[in-house]
Amino acid sequence: MDSLKIILSFTLLVSLSSATSVVDFCVADFRFPVTPAGYSCKNPANLTVDDFVFSSLSVPGNMSNIFNLGVVPAFDVTFPALNGLGLSMVRLDLGVGGVVPIHSHRASELILVIEGTIIAGFIGSDNTPYYKTLNKGDIMIFPASLLHFQVNNGNSPALAFVSLNSASPGFQTTTFALASNDLPTDVIQKITLLDTTQVRKLKTVFGGTN
Known part of the structure; x- marks a missing residue:
C-alpha cells in the first residue's frame, strides 16, 4: 500500500511539473x-x-507578372503564429492561361480547387509524370521535394488553396534557379541543352546576367 502511495504521489508531481512547463505555441x-x-x-x-x-x-x-499568377502565402514569415507548428497555406489566383511554374519545396502539398479548372501534376523521381485536370472541389497531393506545377486550362480565372506540412516550406522554381542569377549562359546551355538564344532570352526575362 505504501508503494502505491509513493507511485501515485510521484505521478502527481510529474503531472503538475509538466503542466507548469507546457508550451502550446510559439508565435x-x-x-x-x-x-x-x-x-x-x-x-x-x-x-x-x-x-x-x-x-x-x-x-x-x-497577377501582373509573366505567369498571370497571384500568390498570397500564409507562412511563418507572414503569419507568425505558424512558427513551429508544421503547416502553412497559400492562396493561388490564376488568370486564364495562368501558370504556377514547375517548382519544388521541402514539404508535401495538398491543393484544393475552389473555382475554375486546373491541370495539376508532379513528376516522380523515376521521371514518370502524374497529372490530371482538376475541377471545383477536387484535391490532389504533391509529395515533398518532387517537381510539380499547375496550369489554368479553363476559360475563366481559377482559384485554389494549397496547404503544406511546413511553416516554412521553401520554394525553388526551376526557371528562376537557372535564369535569375549570374550562372554562365554556356553552362546553362550545356546542362539543359537549350540553345544560347533561348538561355539569353530567359535571362533577359528573369533578370539574370553572364
Missing part, C-alpha cells in the same frame, strides 16, 4: 534571427487572439 518574434528550429517565441503574456488570425487569404494576389 515568432522577428526581433531575433531564425534558426533551423524556427524563430524565437514572443512572450505569451503579450499575445492576443489577433496573433492567431490571418485574413489576407480573402484578397486575390497580384
Whole structure:
C-alpha cells in the first residue's frame, strides 16, 4: 500500500511539473534571427487572439507578372503564429492561361480547387509524370521535394488553396534557379541543352546576367 502511495504521489508531481512547463505555441518574434528550429517565441503574456488570425487569404494576389499568377502565402514569415507548428497555406489566383511554374519545396502539398479548372501534376523521381485536370472541389497531393506545377486550362480565372506540412516550406522554381542569377549562359546551355538564344532570352526575362 505504501508503494502505491509513493507511485501515485510521484505521478502527481510529474503531472503538475509538466503542466507548469507546457508550451502550446510559439508565435515568432522577428526581433531575433531564425534558426533551423524556427524563430524565437514572443512572450505569451503579450499575445492576443489577433496573433492567431490571418485574413489576407480573402484578397486575390497580384497577377501582373509573366505567369498571370497571384500568390498570397500564409507562412511563418507572414503569419507568425505558424512558427513551429508544421503547416502553412497559400492562396493561388490564376488568370486564364495562368501558370504556377514547375517548382519544388521541402514539404508535401495538398491543393484544393475552389473555382475554375486546373491541370495539376508532379513528376516522380523515376521521371514518370502524374497529372490530371482538376475541377471545383477536387484535391490532389504533391509529395515533398518532387517537381510539380499547375496550369489554368479553363476559360475563366481559377482559384485554389494549397496547404503544406511546413511553416516554412521553401520554394525553388526551376526557371528562376537557372535564369535569375549570374550562372554562365554556356553552362546553362550545356546542362539543359537549350540553345544560347533561348538561355539569353530567359535571362533577359528573369533578370539574370553572364
